[in-house]
Amino acid sequence: MKVLKTTFAALAGLAALTAAHAQSGGTIKLANVAELSGPGATVGTNWKNGIDLAVAEINEKGGILGRKLEVTHADSQSNPGIARAQVQKALDGEPYVLLGPGYSGSVKVTASLAQQAEVPQIMGGEAAELTKAGHTHLFRTSFGQQSSMPKVAAYLADDLKAKSVAVVWVNNDFGKGGRDVITAELQKRNVKVAADISTEAGQADFAADVAKVKASGADAAFIYLNEEESARILKEIKRQNLTLPLIGETTLVGQKVIDLAGEAANGARGHVGLTTDAPVPAIQQFREKFQKRYNYVPDHNGLKGYLAVYVVKAVTEKMGKVDRKAFADTLHGLTISAAQEPGILMDVTYDKNGDIDRQGFLVEVENGRQVVKKVLPKLGN
Amino acid sequence: MSNFLNLLIAGLATGAIYAVVAIGFTLLWQTSQTINFAQGEFVMLPAFFMLAAMNLGLPFMLAVLVGIGLSLLVLGLLFKRVLVDPMLRHGVLPLAIATMALSIALKESVKELYSAEAHPFPSVVPAGNVDVLGVPVSMQSLGVLVIAVLAVVALNLLLTRTSVGHQMQATAQNPTVARIVGIPVERMILYTFLINAGLVALGSLLVTPIYLAKFSTGEILGQAAFIAAIVGGFNQVRGAVAGGLLLGVVDNLAAAYVSAQYRAAVPLFLLIVIILFRPQGLLGRVEERTV
Numbered sequence: 134m135k136v137l138k139t140t141f142a143a144l145a146g147l148a149a150l151t152a153a154h155a156q157s158g159g160t161i162k163l164a165n166v167a168e169l170s171g172p173g174a175t176v177g178t179n180w181k182n183g184i185d186l187a188v189a190e191i192n193e194k195g196g197i198l199g200r201k202l203e204v205t206h207a208d209s210q211s212n213p214g215i216a217r218a219q220v221q222k223a224l225d226g227e228p229y230v231l232l233g234p235g236y237s238g239s240v241k242v243t244a245s246l247a248q249q250a251e252v253p254q255i256m257g258g259e260a261a262e263l264t265k266a267g268h269t270h271l272f273r274t275s276f277g278q279q280s281s282m283p284k285v286a287a288y289l290a291d292d293l294k295a296k297s298v299a300v301v302w303v304n305n306d307f308g309k310g311g312r313d314v315i316t317a318e319l320q321k322r323n324v325k326v327a328a329d330i331s332t333e334a335g336q337a338d339f340a341a342d343v344a345k346v347k348a349s350g351a352d353a354a355f356i357y358l359n360e361e362e363s364a365r366i367l368k369e370i371k372r373q374n375l376t377l378p379l380i381g382e383t384t385l386v387g388q389k390v391i392d393l394a395g396e397a398a399n400g401a402r403g404h405v406g407l408t409t410d411a412p413v414p415a416i417q418q419f420r421e422k423f424q425k426r427y428n429y430v431p432d433h434n435g436l437k438g439y440l441a442v443y444v445v446k447a448v449t450e451k452m453g454k455v456d457r458k459a460f461a462d463t464l465h466g467l468t469i470s471a472a473q474e475p476g477i478l479m480d481v482t483y484d485k486n487g488d489i490d491r492q493g494f495l496v497e498v499e500n501g502r503q504v505v506k507k508v509l510p511k512l513g514n
Numbered sequence: 515m516s517n518f519l520n521l522l523i524a525g526l527a528t529g530a531i532y533a534v535v536a537i538g539f540t541l542l543w544q545t546s547q548t549i550n551f552a553q554g555e556f557v558m559l560p561a562f563f564m565l566a567a568m569n570l571g572l573p574f575m576l577a578v579l580v581g582i583g584l585s586l587l588v589l590g591l592l593f594k595r596v597l598v599d600p601m602l603r604h605g606v607l608p609l610a611i612a613t614m615a616l617s618i619a620l621k622e623s624v625k626e627l628y629s630a631e632a633h634p635f636p637s638v639v640p641a642g643n644v645d646v647l648g649v650p651v652s653m654q655s656l657g658v659l660v661i662a663v664l665a666v667v668a669l670n671l672l673l674t675r676t677s678v679g680h681q682m683q684a685t686a687q688n689p690t691v692a693r694i695v696g697i698p699v700e701r702m703i704l705y706t707f708l709i710n711a712g713l714v715a716l717g718s719l720l721v722t723p724i725y726l727a728k729f730s731t732g733e734i735l736g737q738a739a740f741i742a743a744i745v746g747g748f749n750q751v752r753g754a755v756a757g758g759l760l761l762g763v764v765d766n767l768a769a770a771y772v773s774a775q776y777r778a779a780v781p782l783f784l785l786i787v788i789i790l791f792r793p794q795g796l797l798g799r800v801e802e803r804t805v
Contacts, residue, residue, distance in 0.1 A: 169630060170630040170729075171630075171730070172730075174629075174630035174631045174632075175631050175632065178630065178631055304775065330774055331774055331775045333777075335730070335734070337724065337725040337731070337734050338524075338528055338724070338725075338765070338766070340520070340524035340528070340655075340766055341521060341765075341767075341768075341770040341774065342774060344517045344521050344524075344770050345770055347517060348770075361632045364632070364634075364726065365724070365725070368723075368724065369724075371641060372641065372652040372654050372655065373520060373652060374643050374650060374652075392634060393633075393726055395634055396641075
């Protein structure tokens, strides 16, 4: 009987210790769901590597509030249906924060799951509609289309003096969102859409699309595709000797696109919210660390993944506790300065919808590198 | 006119690549009644052989030779000996399913062992334009078209003008009789597999600079070539050529002049029309079998 009592007491003590450890100590769990294969593999791999780099750095310095970070990675295969299943599985593990996905379509179908579970979701999607659906736990890592497209339209109308523009877009949530916003912004500025060309995700042959741009007689082309398709269309444009200005967003002038398209990428211009070629010392240091660790130059998705983890750090340290439920309230309206948290690289402000305000850049690809032509300050400045 | 000519040549160039891949379907069907559902992945793989060789420090042309050599070995000899021969004893259906499994295995292996991301691939044809009837036409499109056509002509000469070619045709038409008259049927079948491996390596070399090297490239190509083979005639090499060229041109012209949004439906529509009105394909011959 005495032995039994002692055993129960020991078990009770062990249970109490485990519970206490789970509440106050142990690791902080982050769950990443990203496009690690399929058409979005470039996006997801960069995003994942950025996350891993940030996690390693933070853990090396002792973690957040003395607790180490632990991150799990799941592959959405660039498929919204699989992304939803993977997010559900990740949420079952009760992570502190959900990271990803990167594709807007996948974010769209997973945001409600994170919302129901009251788990903050820091993602890479850029479609304008994502932060308009009332999800209080959803946060961006880059500009939404509603922030970036007006700048692109202004550049086309005011700097290039284009009277007509051919719009080439990828027929998914990301592309359709961008096409709708840029079309409206161009119309506001009396710029005609000379051709409205829809393409498919994963499309390999762009001969017909480029021929249509050529036939439209447009003064410039706005190209809004995913990275690999951007590289393919740039090569086709070079093959067909099309010489009009090519304007896009990050997905046209990103490092991966430059690597894939080679010389064909030269001359492409675009607005980028994040670029590893930005004249910002902290970003240059990030680029060097990333390149040293992974042996390639990251694109903006690497930066996004890195920043997502540092947002978690900044918010948690601001709260002084690991509190999933208070996380979203704290981040809404928060400005994180690079002076306070160097890992955030550039000052950033989150609004009540989870959208961000940060400085941006206008870049042109020259000799296989992004060259920043203009720094666009934070809107709030 | 300039646009139309460019589209036509680009379509013919794409179609020629489809044709090269589609020929593989017809060759294997004729000699061993095999439908290789991994044919698209067979086109994807040689590019990675070549990339891996380049990563080891070999110059491009040498890497191409290594890629072709490995393709002959893996996609020709090993494919026949390790998969086709043992599975064919159990019938065509188990073999077809086995090639589907092989398709998945190849894709996943490249994804795991190399990368899930796309990679740039050098072109054997230089960039730039040449004048055709006063219209600037992409040299790469023309180059791809010329190389593919030369390959098809060479294959045709081999099949029609050489003793080995005649033996291969005899094997395709009636292996039992071919064996009786002393033709080494097994060796002829092996040659067919090796020719297919050579063709997919050539297709890979031509298409990868445009499509980029990626584990999933074969999905699009395999489907297009399969449709091309059916449209042209699954049991005729010339049918595969006609089907490939037709598909490439129709796809490009439809995307440019009809609808880019519905371009993916055009080959399938063509396939349905052919199956309904000419099931043997445009240039195929009617086959009858006892059951």
